[in-house]
Amino acid sequence: MTTHNSIAVHHVTRIEGHGDITAEIKDGTLEQVRFSVVEAPRFFEAFLRGHHHHEVTHMASRICGICAVSHKCAALKATEAALGVDISDQTRLLRRLAYHGEVLSSHILHIYFLAGPDFFDVPSVFPLVDQDREMVRRAMRLKNLGYDLSKVVAGRHTHPIAMVAGGFTFVHQAENLEAMKDRIAEGLNDLQDTIRTLQGIDLPDLERETEYVSLTHPDRYAFYDGEILSSDRDEPVSPDRYREVIEEYAVDYSTAKYARWNRPEYMTGALARFNNNYGQLTDGAKTAAEDLGLTHPCHKPFTNTIAQVVECVHCLEDARDLIDALVNGGIRPGREHENVKDRAGSGVGAVEAPRGILFHEYEYDEEGKCLSANMVIPTAQNLANLEADMRAYVPVIAEESKETITHRLEMLVRAYDPCISCSTHVIDLRK
Amino acid sequence: MIHFKKKPRVAFFDFACCEGCQLSVLEMEEKLLDLLSHVEVVEWREVMSEKSDEYDIAFCEGSITRKRDVERIQSIRERAETLVSLGACASISCHNALKNRWPMKEVVEMVYGDSGGHIDTIPARPVSDVVPVDYQIRGCPVSLPEFETVFKHILTGQSYDPPNQPVCVECKLNDTLCVYEKGMVCLGPVTRCGCNAVCTAYGDACQGCRGLIDEANTEAPARVLFREDLHPIMAEVARKNPLTRKEILAKFTVYNDTSEPDEEEESSDDNA
């Protein structure tokens, strides 16, 4: 008997933004599979033109409501590079703190609300409100802790306020920062409970070695700053040269563009960072990895979610150290932003967003007005790798029912925690 | 006395936006659980797999930027008794409308080069430009206390108009220092409040994300800042912000481009 399965998922649920899965499977072999982004394009790269850099950096965070701090930081770094602005250590520490908040809240959103229901065999978190209210509360608590870490630094997580080129419009209070430390302790406990919850779950078994790309920093597990590293190479590359290393290409069925470097596809995100920078994780995070059975290196895409849990522990432990460093350093009013002068120039900002490496690039005229803008988001970089994983995975599950195949493919998509609501993704290569 | 109807069914939908509004709603923790206990959530793609075509209250986030969005929002409108525009994109079109400054073909080309042939895009419009909206929750992102207020208004059958007072009022109620005193230019005097003046509380100027108040005096800054006889505070503002009249007026449109989308300019391609 020949079996023919046509899988089509219109608007995969529980992901950020709109994407469709289509797969054609005949007699257990995969004829075609793809994940296409069908998000309405928003044209940030076009309409940022003409705006002053102060507006540009505020507008840039509006690219994405989940990784607002990442987009903001990438935009600030690019703008500061273009305007030749140096920032103080305090500003850098504060941004890193806000950043940890975002990574935590974004990961928690994914772990509990987006991917989580698959682990507990429910369609969404809402049935759990009655089944396991304490777990839902814990999820919300952790998510809020992330928000509040960003908030104590920048007034809000979506979309951060006080962060501007050069520094902050707001003078931070040691008491407020200090007060977060109790919350962090509580959060670390909640993470231990999270780890216990996740120890019991069964993840689909798929192993496929690929190229892992992330930022890397000599002194720390890279989120806010660093250079571009590929697991296929020894030497990192400066973010300024991102166009040389990350080659984008278009496909005709998607509004997103695909990316490659040393291989036809690469992976970026929590698992890539874990693989590339494992040694720099905090001790607690390493223990968490052990408790969760995540060994280094790991080539199982479904474990991306587990790597996120490990990173949550890292972020909270590191946030605690950052607060100590800030408070012990004595917080200065720092109105560095007032010294920022308009000038012509261009610059690149690269950060590790929760979902992977993110680039912003701007060019400004003498009045500080934007001449051109470009962004490369992590999900666009992951798409080729996601499809390669799908191709590797379908034969494994080809005998299953259509529902199971569909569900497993959706889970695979979710494991990447794709974030496509931003829909800014394309390099104009001919420029 | 509050006379309840049966548990209304609630659905969340999104169009072109950053999805930050519906996500920040999750920040409400206990309050969200309290609010949701009065309703039944039947569709919320972002956080649940179930879908439903039957709902009473639809929260719609995002701007209408494609032909198929128009059809989709119309069908949502037909089904929902109550339609809420959630956030700036849905209510006043936020940054999305900035692309309307160019013909769609040009915008597509700017971003996608020649490879943008398959892209379906029309001038961005807020939801209320396409279908009637019962409640607007403005802001980029929405302010959670206001979301809560509107939710409670819906549950208790009350109407809700976005506050028609400028942000300055909330600055004063919070005893926040006016950023003009620091020499910055602020859009607060012409922008609707409801955000609890959060940007100014954190030392930044209001960016105008909630749209203009009714009868906003958008001519005032141009009339003020170019005067010779300014008093010390405003003199400092004028010195630090050598803006042209055009630049001042442009500031009002960053979130709130009220210029009419060019009707003749339609989707650059229909095949999507």
Add this chain to the structure above:
Amino acid sequence: MAEPAKNQAVDRTRIFYVPERARVMTTRQEPSATFVELGFEDGRPLNHHPGQFVQVSVFGYGEAPISVCSSPTRPESFALCVQSMGNVSRAIADLTPGDWVGIRGPYGRGCFPIDRMKNKDVLLIAGGIGMAPLRGLIQFICDNRDDYGRFMVVYGAKTPSDILFREETEQWTENPDLDFYRTVDEPDDEWEGRTGVVTEPLKEIDIDPENTIAAACGPPVMFRFIAMDLLKKKLPEERIYFSLERRFKCGIGKCGHCQLNDLYVCQDGPVFRYADLLKRTEAGEVWAPEKDQDTA
């Protein structure tokens, strides 16, 4: 103010913004309005003068000023007639018997001049929902009919189906003690009564300008035309009374919303002598907006 004595206890019963509970006794749907009859918990009367208003709270919705539309001569309860305009008025309209509301008042020092009207001819003019405050006065005069001279009432509604207190007004038409004129702006097929705006019947009425007091309530535009007609009939400005609407929050001259030049409509009104209003530019600007006078 004399130096306040420190730490004295506050007399809570005198706190103006705290409403007293009242129970909804009956409700009735009127055309484009709801009639609500209320009583205090202890059964005591409201003790109001015709023309006064109460601040009605529907808890969770807010508070709104509403005229008392019943007469103090019928003290078992008091009644409101409310048009759904916004959240509070809609909530009042949604009340059912047994529900509770909060009441502050009665408020307003400027009421209909029932004493001054004694032994005089009385002419009342109501436009639309303006019938609500006047109904209390009509009931009052009917209940004390011997104290007053000729009694004339003109009532204009938009369409026949907008006529408030239909049965009662029908009775008034029959009532020999009362010259009642009812008119509609837009008649329907069944309407056999008068047609035209409220000033039309007014033109026909002959009054004794020396011995008449007139009072009116209705939309702001109406006042100007009524005043012109009455002045034409040689009725002096001191004997024309208007009941005004403004935005009230407190009802006792503190919140500032209802200020009309130096007057607080809530406290000094809501019923004013036309002669007094004429001195106030902010009243004049409403009636003759094209003129921009700005004296106080």
Add this chain to the structure above:
Amino acid sequence: MTAPENRVIPASNFTRFLEAIMAEQPVIGPRERPDQPGFYRFGRLARAEDFAPDYGTTTVPPKKTFAALREKLFSFTLDSPPELDLHFDSSPFVLLGIHPCDLSGIDALDHAYSQPPAEVRWTANRRRASLIGLDCRPDSYCFCTQVGTESNRNPCDLFLTPMEDGYLVEVHSDAGAALLEKADTRKAGEEDEAAAEQWRREKAAGIVPEFDAPVEKIADILEVGGLTPVWKETADRCYSCGSCNTTCPTCFCFDMVDDIEPDLSGGARYRTWDSCQLLDFALVASGHNFRGERWQRVRHRWQRKFLYLYRQFDRPYCTGCGRCSRACTADINLVDVANRLIAAAQKEA
């Protein structure tokens, strides 16, 4: 009470005095904004050093300590029948460091709110507080001398005039005298009085803005009218943002709204400060706006402060603090407008 002699409190003793008070009751006074160094607001002092005696003018006047910017009037349940619960605080506190103009602002609200029926909450909160005034140095927006508040002491319990080392203390009430017993003071000598007098002279000399006619005249000018061109010209610039009202120590208009709990079990009624400059201030439900034109609202602010309330209470409802001009993002300056009104009236005459 008979006027007691003035005392002097040296700076070092003053800190101890403050600490002694703070041990017994909260002290609210001017303190530097933690997030905006160099700017001040009234707030509870955590330590005696938080007191910033050299503060200029705060954005929001100290009236907020008696009628909070947003305050809960009472809460209610949504049961049948509803239960109401009043919130009253009767614990005493000290309001420290109020400039003469702001004392005058408190006095203005005492007048307005004590009109029967009295605003009990205000009165109750006023009774909780002991007021300690403090003399000041003017900035370029202050014009207290033009409305006669530069030496105002009403209402206060103690009044401090800064001296080289410490303060000259005037005792204005028995409660003030009782409070001062906690301090180590000495009798003020002639030199001390002279120093304080010198302070007041310098302060008056430092006032820049001047009305071109006495303040009483402004009421007459407003009463006569014919000033529409000035109103319209001012309104062209005005945003109707309300900052002039919401920062004014003598403004007392408010709004009341209900809010309910997310579980819909009950709620509360709140009062917030309001402003007559806002578009919807006089809008009624039928859609009519009784001051729909911006210039009408501008005129109303003036008439209320310098005519209606002036006539009603026999004092201008302006303390010369200059807050409205300082807060105005359209640079509309009260004294400038006054002088244009005066000029317009003179031209008319």
